Amino acid sequence: MNNRFKTLSKGIIDVSPLMIPVVPFGIIYGVIGMELGLSAYMTFGMSIIIFGGASQIVLLQLFSGGASSFVTITSVTAVNSRHLLYGAVFSEYLFHLKLRWKIILSYVLIDQAFAVSNIYFKKNKENKFKHYHLLGAGFTCWTIWQISTILGIVLGSVVPEELGLSFTISLTFLALLINDFRKYKNIIVMLVSGIVATIGYNTIPFQAYIIVATLSALSVATIITLIEQKKK
Amino acid sequence: MHWTTIIYCGILTYLTRFSMIFFLKKDILNEKTKKVLTYVPSAIFPAIIFPPIFLDATGSIDIDSNPKILAAIIAIIIGYFSKSIIATILVGLAFYWFLIFVYYQ
Numbered sequence: 001m002n003n004r005f006k007t008l009s010k011g012i013i014d015v016s017p018l019m020i021p022v023v024p025f026g027i028i029y030g031v032i033g034m035e036l037g038l039s040a041y042m043t044f045g046m047s048i049i050i051f052g053g054a055s056q057i058v059l060l061q062l063f064s065g066g067a068s069s070f071v072t073i074t075s076v077t078a079v080n081s082r083h084l085l086y087g088a089v090f091s092e093y094l095f096h097l098k099l100r101w102k103i104i105l106s107y108v109l110i111d112q113a114f115a116v117s118n119i120y121f122k123k124n125k126e127n128k129f130k131h132y133h134l135l136g137a138g139f140t141c142w143t144i145w146q147i148s149t150i151l152g153i154v155l156g157s158v159v160p161e162e163l164g165l166s167f168t169i170s171l172t173f174l175a176l177l178i179n180d181f182r183k184y185k186n187i188i189v190m191l192v193s194g195i196v197a198t199i200g201y202n203t204i205p206f207q208a209y210i211i212v213a214t215l216s217a218l219s220v221a222t223i224i225t226l227i228e229q230k231k232k
Numbered sequence: 233m234h235w236t237t238i239i240y241c242g243i244l245t246y247l248t249r250f251s252m253i254f255f256l257k258k259d260i261l262n263e264k265t266k267k268v269l270t271y272v273p274s275a276i277f278p279a280i281i282f283p284p285i286f287l288d289a290t291g292s293i294d295i296d297s298n299p300k301i302l303a304a305i306i307a308i309i310i311g312y313f314s315k316s317i318i319a320t321i322l323v324g325l326a327f328y329w330f331l332i333f334v335y336y337q
Contacts, residue, residue, distance in 0.1 A: 020318065021317035021318050021321075024321060024322075038233060042235070045235070045238060046238050046241075046242075049241070049242035050238065050245050051242075051245070052245050054277070057280075059238075061280060061284075063233050069234065069236070069237040069240070072237055072241070073237060073244065076241040076244070076245065077241070077244040077245065077248065079272075079276055080244070080245045080248045080249075081248055081269070081272060082248075082270075082272040082273065083245070083248040083249045084251070084252055084269065085261070085269040085270070085272075086249065086252075087248070087249055087250070087252025087253045087256075088256060088261040088266070090253060091252050091253050091255075091258065095253070095256065095257045095258070102250065102253050102254055103250070105253070106246060106250035106253055107246065107249070109249040110249075163329070164329075166284065167284070167300055168321065168325060169284065170280070170284050170300070171303075171304070171307055171321045171324040171325060172321055173277040173281045174277075174304060174308065174311065174320065174324070175311060175317040175321050175324075176273065176277060176317065177273060177274065177277055177278075177311075178311035178315055178316075178317065178320055179315065180273070180274050181308065181311060181312045186271065186274040189274040190274045190275075190278045192275075193276065193277075193278040193279045193282075194279065194281060194282035195282070196279070197279035197280075197283050198283050198293070201287055201291065202287075202291045209279065209283070210276070210279045210280065213278070213279035214272075214275050214279055217271070217275035217278070217279075218268065218272070221268050221274070221275060222268050224271075225264055225271075226264070228267075229264065
C-alpha cells in the first residue's frame, strides 16, 4: 500500500509544474465557449466527455464557423491522433494490467501526463505499481482542467466582447508550439499548414481547411522523415 | 452544436488513447511512423492559428495595419526566447490590447 501511495504522490508532484499553463488555457476555453453562445452545461460537458484542451478549442472554432458535425468530428480526432503515439509507447508498460486499469488510465492519458509518466516509467521499470504514477499525474490534470473550465465559464459571462479574447485562441496554440520554433523542419511543416489553411479557408468547402492543411503538412513531414532516413 | 457531436468526439478521442494500450503488447509503431506523429502539433496548430490572424471578417487577406499579425510576431519572439507558455500568451495579448486600445485609437 505504501509503495502505491508513494508512486501516486510522485505522479501528482511530477505533473504539478506542468499545470501552471493549463489553468489559463482552461479559463480561455471556458470564456470562449460562453462568448460563442454555448450553454454552460455544454462547455463543461465537453471538458468531461472529450477532456482534450486543444481539440476542445478547435471544436469551438469550427462551431463558430458553422462546420458540419462530420468535419468537426474528423478535425477533433485529427488533433487527438497524437495520443496514438502515447498509447503505443506506454503499451509496453501497461499491457499486463487488468482491463479496468486500461480503461481508467486511457481516459487521462493526455500530453502532460504522458510527458512526466514516460520519464518515470523509463527509470522505474521494476516498480510493480508504476501505473499509479500515471493515475496520479492524469487525474491531477483532469481535476485542474475541470476547475479552470468552470472558472472560465463564470468569467465568460462577465468578460466584455470588446477585449477580443478570441485572439487568445491563436496565441494559445502558438504558445503550445514554442518548443518547436528552434527546429527548422518543424517550421517548414508549420508554414505549409498555415498557408494551406489561410488560402483554403474560403476555397475549401465545409470548413474542411483544417483537415486539408493538416494532411498537406503531414505529407511534407513524411517526406522530410523519409529523406532524413535515407541520409543515415 | 449537438450533444451527439460532442459524444462522438469524446468516443473517438478516447479510442486514440485506449486502442494502442489495449491492442499492443509491445510498442510496434516503427520509428518512421513515430517520427511523423511527433509532427502532428506542428501540422495542425498553424491551421488553427493562421486564418483568424491573416483574414479579416469578410475572409479576405488583411496584411496592412493588422494588429493581430504584429501581436503574433511579438508572441513568437517572446516564446522563442522565454520558452514559457504563459509569458507567450500574456505578452501577446497585452501587446494586442495596446495596439487596439491605444495605438490605433
